[in-house]
Amino acid sequence: MLTGTHYPVVVVGGGQAGLSVSYCLRRRGIAHVVLEANRVGHEWRTRRWDSFCLVTPNWQCRLPGFAYRGPDPDGFMVRDEIVRYLEDYVSFFQPPLVEGVRVERLRRSATGLFELSTSAGAVTADQVVVATGPYHSPSVPRMAERLCGDLVQPHSCQYRSPDQLPDGAVLVVGTGQSGCQIAEDLHLAGRQVHLAVGGAPRVARFYRGRDCVAWLDAMGHYGKGVDEFPDVDAVRMRVNHYVTGRDGGRDIDLRAFAKDGMRLYGRLAAVHGSTLEFGGDLAANLDHADAVAEGIKDSIDAYIAERGIDAPVEPRYVPVWEPDADHPRTVDVRAAGITSVVWSTGFARDHRWIEVPVFDGRGYPMHWRGVTNCPGLYFLGLPWQYSWGSGRFEAVGRDAEFLADHIDASRRLADVCGALTGAPTTLAAALPVG
Numbered sequence: 001m002l003t004g005t006h007y008p009v010v011v012v013g014g015g016q017a018g019l020s021v022s023y024c025l026r027r028r029g030i031a032h033v034v035l036e037a038n039r040v041g042h043e044w045r046t047r048r049w050d051s052f053c054l055v056t057p058n059w060q061c062r063l064p065g066f067a068y069r070g071p072d073p074d075g076f077m078v079r080d081e082i083v084r085y086l087e088d089y090v091s092f093f094q095p096p097l098v099e100g101v102r103v104e105r106l107r108r109s110a111t112g113l114f115e116l117s118t119s120a121g122a123v124t125a126d127q128v129v130v131a132t133g134p135y136h137s138p139s140v141p142r143m144a145e146r147l148c149g150d151l152v153q154p155h156s157c158q159y160r161s162p163d164q165l166p167d168g169a170v171l172v173v174g175t176g177q178s179g180c181q182i183a184e185d186l187h188l189a190g191r192q193v194h195l196a197v198g199g200a201p202r203v204a205r206f207y208r209g210r211d212c213v214a215w216l217d218a219m220g221h222y223g224k225g226v227d228e229f230p231d232v233d234a235v236r237m238r239v240n241h242y243v244t245g246r247d248g249g250r251d252i253d254l255r256a257f258a259k260d261g262m263r264l265y266g267r268l269a270a271v272h273g274s275t276l277e278f279g280g281d282l283a284a285n286l287d288h289a290d291a292v293a294e295g296i297k298d299s300i301d302a303y304i305a306e307r308g309i310d311a312p313v314e315p316r317y318v319p320v321w322e323p324d325a326d327h328p329r330t331v332d333v334r335a336a337g338i339t340s341v342v343w344s345t346g347f348a349r350d351h352r353w354i355e356v357p358v359f360d361g362r363g364y365p366m367h368w369r370g371v372t373n374c375p376g377l378y379f380l381g382l383p384w385q386y387s388w389g390s391g392r393f394e395a396v397g398r399d400a401e402f403l404a405d406h407i408d409a410s411r412r413l414a415d416v417c418g419a420l421t422g423a424p425t426t427l428a429a430a431l432p433v434g
């Protein structure tokens with residue numbers, strides 16, 4: 001039991017974000033503990049499908065002090081390799097990690113001390129970093145409840161493989177990264193897939209001799225902070241571009257899937273008995289995804305031209321399939337032989353266990369680069385916390401360094417104030433830092 005223990009810093013969550021900040025705190029000599037509800041790598045281990053692999057190239061895995069050193073920097077680690085990468089990180093610097101301990105409530109006392117109720121007893125801390133990940137509860141639209149009761153309906157985080165689903169056709173709802181990759185997984189396994197296509201953009205995997213991610217990196221795209229965009233909120237709400245790292249990486253072209261027998265529709269709009277009704281936005285959604293992918297190529301072309309880079313010329317994408325004007329807007333589940341639905345409809349945040357008033361009307365923590373207006377309380381690993389890679393392997397380390405500096409400054413300030421006034425240094429968190 002941890003009951004009664006006081007820590008200068010508690011890090012909540014032992015995923016890549018929690019481990020990154022732990023490494024940075026260790027380097028600054030700051031005592032802390034990492035409390036992880038499950039095991040390191042839990043999210044990757046338990047909430048990804050069997051054929052899962054990274055969409056981002058391995059060279060972007062830049063955990064502090066432990067950048068990817070494997071044999072395939074341009075490749076895409078599969079699920080078990082990602083888990084091993086995190087486990088190896090733990091072996092590398094041996095963080096003060098306690099697994100199997102969930103923080104159930106976080107409060108701040110009148111003196112500025114943080115009080116954490118955990119599954120292993122109550123502890124206190126001067127400062128707290130919340131690194132519990134960006135994706136908490138699976139979001140499934142309530143219309144799912146109206147579907148025929150005998151349909152199997154996993155969320156994308158519960159989907160494992162085609163074999164897990166009963167024989168028959170599968171409806172995949174949503175075309176973010178997960179939905180597209182799961183639809184492809186099922187399609188490659190020979191399943192009849194019906195896909196409700198949303199408005200997510202896409203990006204080509206390779207263009208003019210390089211991975212588009214490598215071009216965008218060279219172009220400084222990933223170094224841009226949210227403050228360089230006119231609308232921070234809009235940037236943070238952006239949906240990821242779909243593409244895959246499977247088999248060395250390739251495009252995901254939904255039109256090509258359709259040509260090959262996958263049934264595409266617009267957004268799932270309603271359920272009436274066994275009839276599914278889709279929006280009329282299929283053509284627009286496909287066009288939008290292509291336009292974004294081609295726009296990215298335009299910016300790569302401009303960069304190449306500007307710098308006079310010697311790169312092979314590549315023909316542009318030509319759509320290989322178009323929906324007809326009378327493309328079906330309804331499907332009867334029974335007639336189509338659909339026996340399961342994979343809801344690839346994202347996740348909701350759940351920070352209800354944090355009883356500190358730092359959230360906006362949507363439950364999003366208000367912060368600047370992870371620093372909240374409650375002195376001593378920080379977030380790490382939020383999508384676009386500061387840049388594109390904040391919620392990914394690419395830049396979580398940079399954000400962790402920033403927070404560790406802040407935590408260090410806060411601690412030093414408290415020490416100075418304590419020495420001058422005789423106040424206990426545990427008041428650190430009550431002191432403004434800046």
Ligand SMILES: Cc1cc2nc3c(=O)[nH]c(=O)nc-3n(C[C@H](O)[C@H](O)[C@H](O)COP(=O)(O)OP(=O)(O)OC[C@H]3O[C@@H](n4cnc5c(N)ncnc54)[C@H](O)[C@@H]3O)c2cc1C
Pocket residue numbers: 012013014015016017018035036037038039040041042043044053054055056101102103104131132133134135177178353380381382391392393394
């Ligand atoms: C389908 C999918 C594909 C992705 N693909 C990529 C990719 O290709 N490249 C990339 O860079 N990123 C990718 N990401 C994004 C990101 O890298 C992952 O979401 C990653 O898991 C985030 O790491 P994290 O440490 O911030 O959070 P998590 O990995 O979610 O870790 C949080 C940890 O906190 C623990 N925890 C939660 N609540 C508590 C609590 N109250 N007390 C104690 N512990 C708690 C959890 O058990 C968990 O282990 C993907 C995400 C998803 C969902």
